[in-house]
Amino acid sequence: MNRFQAVVATVTTVSALCAPWAAQAQATAPDMVLARNLAATCANCHGTNGNARGDMKPLAGLAADKLIAMMADYRAGNQPATIMHQIVKGYTEEQIKLIAAHFAAQKPAK
Ligand code: HEC
Numbered sequence: 315m316n317r318f319q320a321v322v323a324t325v326t327t328v329s330a331l332c333a334p335w336a337a338q339a340q341a342t343a344p345d346m347v348l349a350r351n352l353a354a355t356c357a358n359c360h361g362t363n364g365n366a367r368g369d370m371k372p373l374a375g376l377a378a379d380k381l382i383a384m385m386a387d388y389r390a391g392n393q394p395a396t397i398m399h400q401i402v403k404g405y406t407e408e409q410i411k412l413i414a415a416h417f418a419a420q421k422p423a424k
Contacts, residue, residue, distance in 0.1 A: 349412035352405070356413070359397075365423040375422040378414035385410050 353364070356373060360366045364373030373381065387393035388402045405413070 345412060346416075349416040352409050353413045353416040356417075363420045364417045365420070372422060373417040374420035376414075376417050378411070378418040381414040381417060382410055385414075 353373075356364070359370055360373045361370065364376070366372040384393065385398075385402050385405075388395050388398040391399060393399075402410070
């Protein structure tokens with residue numbers, strides 16, 4: 315079980331004990347799948363689950379707030395880039411948050 319699944323499992327368990335939480339748990343699981351699918355669009359360059367090969371920057375295990383800040387810098391043009399300033403424009407802030415949560419939950423490979 316990875317960390318993402320653990321979070322989903324915890325929320326699901328809590329919601330089983332506490333009815334008002336049920337709706338929230340149902341909203342959480344599909345978000346995790348959406349997050350994974352969105353993050354998969356980064357895999358061509360940043361590797362499977364953010365484990366990059368060669369000189370490419372890995373995203374696995376990167377703190378969510380750090381990734382969100384870097385994406386904001388690319389979006390604003392504050393960070394020089396060859397491609398990321400274009401890529402970031404294809405995602406909403408909400409999608410970036412989901413992507414960041416996914417990569418933060420990935421275990422960096424050695
Ligand atoms: C076409 C290849 C490509 C794709 C696809 C791609 N990236 Fe990048 N990424 C790069 C390159 C190249 C850099 C180095 C900066 C630059 O030149 O644009 C980079 C840099 C970054 C950095 C900075 C890392 C650091 O430690 O400095 C982050 C964060 C990042 N990318 C996130 C993403 C996310 C999130 C996605 C998917 C939504 C993504 N990238 C998709 C090529 C890509």
